[in-house]
Amino acid sequence: MKKKIITLFFLICVFGHTQIWDKAKAANQTNLPFDTRQKKYPEEQTLLHQYQTEETPINTQMNAVATTKSKQPVPIIFDTDIGPDYDDIGAITILHAMADNNECKILATIASNKHKRIAAVLDVMNTYFNRPEIPVGIVRGNAVDMEAPQKWDSLIVEKYPHDLKSNEQAEDALKLYRKTLAAQPDKSVTIVTVGFLTNMANLLQSKPDKFSPLSGKELVKKKVKLLVSMAGRFDEEMGKFQEFNVVKDSAASVTTFNKWPTTIIFSGFEIGVKILTGLPVANSNFTGSPVKDVFQMSIPLDPNDKNGRMSWDETAVLVAVRGYEKYFDVVKGKIISNINGSNGWDRNGKRDYYLVQKMPLLEIEKVLNDLMMHQPEKK
Numbered sequence: 486m487k488k489k490i491i492t493l494f495f496l497i498c499v500f501g502h503t504q505i506w507d508k509a510k511a512a513n514q515t516n517l518p519f520d521t522r523q524k525k526y527p528e529e530q531t532l533l534h535q536y537q538t539e540e541t542p543i544n545t546q547m548n549a550v551a552t553t554k555s556k557q558p559v560p561i562i563f564d565t566d567i568g569p570d571y572d573d574i575g576a577i578t579i580l581h582a583m584a585d586n587n588e589c590k591i592l593a594t595i596a597s598n599k600h601k602r603i604a605a606v607l608d609v610m611n612t613y614f615n616r617p618e619i620p621v622g623i624v625r626g627n628a629v630d631m632e633a634p635q636k637w638d639s640l641i642v643e644k645y646p647h648d649l650k651s652n653e654q655a656e657d658a659l660k661l662y663r664k665t666l667a668a669q670p671d672k673s674v675t676i677v678t679v680g681f682l683t684n685m686a687n688l689l690q691s692k693p694d695k696f697s698p699l700s701g702k703e704l705v706k707k708k709v710k711l712l713v714s715m716a717g718r719f720d721e722e723m724g725k726f727q728e729f730n731v732v733k734d735s736a737a738s739v740t741t742f743n744k745w746p747t748t749i750i751f752s753g754f755e756i757g758v759k760i761l762t763g764l765p766v767a768n769s770n771f772t773g774s775p776v777k778d779v780f781q782m783s784i785p786l787d788p789n790d791k792n793g794r795m796s797w798d799e800t801a802v803l804v805a806v807r808g809y810e811k812y813f814d815v816v817k818g819k820i821i822s823n824i825n826g827s828n829g830w831d832r833n834g835k836r837d838y839y840l841v842q843k844m845p846l847l848e849i850e851k852v853l854n855d856l857m858m859h860q861p862e863k864k
């Protein structure tokens with residue numbers, strides 16, 4: 486077994502990636518033996534599966550929870566940095582698609598980024614999907630401020646209806662979290678973060694207020710069932726790589742991952758980087774769709790996106806609503822969060838799971854693309 490582990494480690498290292506911060510740039514510099522016709526990495530897929538199944542059995546209790554088909558829609562809070570990348574647009578689209586299918590109920594859409602158009606962008610998307618009433622919260626105080634490099638945010642804010650003209654008109658993210666959680670049944674809420682962990686750290690460190698007599702950590706423990714986070718990296722580059730969502734506010738990441746009182750499922754960098762989506766919606770004949778506009782505008786701006794955009798955030802939302810077991814395997818443990826933005830993994834930990842690819846890439850790409858093609862009922 487020891488020899489096998491060493492061999493596996495060696496083989497995994499052979500397929501190593503380049504370490505850089507920006508996940509988009511990192512994706513562009515990936516040197517995996519990517520088969521563009523079959524769109525898969527056959528050797529690595531097999532290795533990771535072996536590694537997972539032989540060394541770390543899937544937690545059966547967690548699996549049982551995930552496989553229980555619930556008729557009740559999953560109450561969910563969507564926390565996003567929507568701007569620096571446009572997979573967040575794919576993510577909020579599939580979230581609304583699943584809400585239209587009664588699979589989830591969107592309690593709030595909250596930003597961990599404070600660029601000047603972010604409240605308007607979230608309002609555009611919620612309004613487009615016939616849910617203009619969904620509360621929008623924006624992080625206050627120290628926070629990342631990053632716009633969309635492709636300028637798609639300006640495009641959709643100019644073109645599509647919305648009420649929130651500025652971030653000041655939106656709610657304070659922390660207050661919205663406390664108000665929303667306090668109003669929900671115990672252990673019912675799933676939070677999915679596809680941006681920075683700023684709001685999670687602020688929430689954990691918050692004090693009793695008019696919404697709840699509980700501290701932030703107590704409130705999370707009482708009301709939250711699960712956190713699903715697109716964050717970190719759990720393959721052969723783990724420990725060296727500083728994943729974008731983690732490193733941009735690494736102090737918040739450390740606070741969150743050290744203190745979070747519920748299960749966390751991580752969709753790491755290595756998951757979404759291989760799953761390419763967005764071409765069907767970009768090439769669709771849709772009219773009046775901000776989803777189409779964003780992907781149609783952004784994909785041609787990067788030659789590396791010619792087969793579709795990497796789908797980090799979509800994978801996290803999919804798992805938050807539907808559970809992982811149909812799409813991914815998991816490895817149980819606990820994240821080790823470093824202040825430099827890198828992460829490790831404690832295999833003896835019991836709180837967390839990270840996703841491992843299971844469903845063939847072309848199949849999961851189809852699942853996500855089909856959801857991203859969802860259009861709201863015209864009203």
Ligand SMILES: [Ca+2]
Pocket residue numbers: 565566567570572573679680798
């Ligand atoms: Ca994001």
